[in-house]
Amino acid sequence: MDQTDRSFALFLEVYGTLPRAGPGGDEYTRRALGLVPGAPKTVLDLGCGPGAQTMVLASALPGARVVAVDLLESMVVETERRVADAGLGDRVEAVVGDMAAPPVEPGTQDLIWCEGAIYNVGVTEALAGWRALLAPGGTVAFSEPVWLVDSPPDEVREWWTAEYPPMSGRAGVEARIAAAGYRTVGSFVLPAAAWWDEYYAPMRDRITDLRDRLPDDPTAAEVADGAEAEIGMFGRYSDCYSYGFFVVQPRD
Ligand SMILES: C[S@@+](CC[C@H](N)C(=O)[O-])C[C@H]1O[C@@H](n2cnc3c(N)ncnc32)[C@H](O)[C@@H]1O
Known part of the structure; x- marks a missing residue:
């Protein structure tokens, strides 16, 4: 294993075995689903990660077939495991694929879901x-990082600008939605609890485990430090940013 592969393997020890691979929660997935018009029968869950929202979508839409897609095989395997444990395997398929070229036929999807991954x-x-x-x-539902304040402090503004240059407020996301020829059906902002409960709190445990397992390993320390810095940033500035959930449809 070369250094890049090893660094990614250690990254996955911290980020790849969490209940969810980004901020969110079942209640917020259900809230966003409540904004979707009609009763979708075909659902494409892009960037499914370990399948937390896949499970909610499949359970809440008992008449739907769900195709869950992720670039990482380990995420697809975990989604398959959760789906099989819940007895949903007859309606849910998890596949390795690229959200930029999803493996479905044109004109077929009632709902495209992309939670914490459209970036x-x-x-x-x-x-x-x-x-x-x-x-x-058809409808698309996605979540995307948003500023909650007009003038964030320099430390957090510079951090996000380096991490994700397109970061904007809700109005900026609305402008990007309109530029794609869509209109917004509904939107809301995730509360801070959506970052802590199933994401940063368990991530802290993974960081401790990694430091305990490899106390003198500089690559492990780098991964752990990076994750801790991210958590610390949210701890200091959770009033400045979050994820917005947007439910949108083509304008014509
Ligand atoms: C922040 S995680 C969110 C995962 C999940 N939706 C959740 O909220 O728990 C983003 C996911 O997108 C996946 N991903 C990144 N680029 C992708 C691509 N081009 N196509 C499909 N999945 C991708 C990553 O492997 C990762 O699982």
């Missing part, structure tokens, strides 16, 4: 690309 492609680019996959009347 990998970009809001406008992703929405524009997914439009051809939607069935008539």
Whole structure:
């Protein structure tokens, strides 16, 4: 294993075995689903991670077939495990794939879900690309980092600008949605609890485990330090940023 592979393997020890791979929670997935018009029968869950929202979507939509897609095989395997344990395997398929070219036929999807993952492609680019996959009347739901304040302090503004240059307030996300030819059906902002309960709190335990297992390993220390810095940033500035959930449809 070369140094890059090893660093990524250690990164996955901290980030890859959490209940969810980003801020969120079942109640917020259900709240966003409540904004979706109609009763979707075909659902595409892009960037599914370990499948937390996949399980909510499949349970809340008993008449739907769900295809869950992630670039990382380990995430797909974990989603498959959760789906099988819940007895949902007949309606849910988890596959390795790229959200920039999802493995479904054009015009077939009633609902495209992308929780905490659309940043990998970009809001406008992703929405524009997914439009051809939607069935008539179809909907896209996604969550995206947003500023909650107009003038964040320099420390957090500079950190996010380095991490994710397109970061904007809700109005900026609305502008990116409109630029892709969509309108917003509804939106809301995740509370701070959505970052702590199933994401940063268990991540702290993974960081401790990694430091205990490899106390003198500089690569492990680098991964642990990076994760701790991210958690510390949210601890200091949770009033300045969060994720917004956006439910959108093509304008015509
Ligand atoms: C922040 S995680 C969110 C995962 C999950 N939706 C959740 O909220 O727990 C982003 C996920 O997107 C996946 N990903 C990144 N780029 C991707 C791509 N181009 N296509 C599909 N999945 C991708 C990553 O492997 C990761 O599992």
